[in-house]
Amino acid sequence: xxxxxxxxxxxxxxxxxxxxxxxxxxxxxxxxxxxxxxxxxxxxxxxxxxxxxxxxxxxxxxxxxxxxxxxxxxxxxxxxxxxxxxxxxxxxxxxxxxxxxxxx
Numbered sequence: 541x542x543x544x545x546x547x548x549x550x551x552x553x554x555x556x557x558x559x560x561x562x563x564x565x566x567x568x569x570x571x572x573x574x575x576x577x578x579x580x581x582x583x584x585x586x587x588x589x590x591x592x593x594x595x596x597x598x599x600x601x602x603x604x605x606x607x608x609x610x611x612x613x614x615x616x617x618x619x620x621x622x623x624x625x626x627x628x629x630x631x632x633x634x635x636x637x638x639x640x641x642x643x644x
Contacts, residue, residue, distance in 0.1 A: 545560070580606055586617045587612055
């Protein structure tokens with residue numbers, strides 16, 4: 541969507557859409573970089589995401605060295621923002637567990 545492209549352009553400090561497109565091509569976890577992630581990782585992916593193919597979440601989960609929790613929201617859009625009740629409590633519980641906090 542145009543709004544997403546413009547947001548990326550502004551936040552990446554690019555002057556034009558063409559410059560932002562070229563810059564975005566440099567952002568990758570290829571080449572083993574993802575294997576350097578050793579900390580616990582919670583990956584949330586909406587399967588209806590129009591910006592990022594949901595299969596990328598599994599690829600990332602397969603690459604990282606540390607423990608991974610992968611959650612798909614079948615009818616979720618980008619970051620499953622349209623279905624927060626399906627993941628917010630789960631992600632909060634996951635974070636509390638990582639921090640060693642007692643369950644309430």
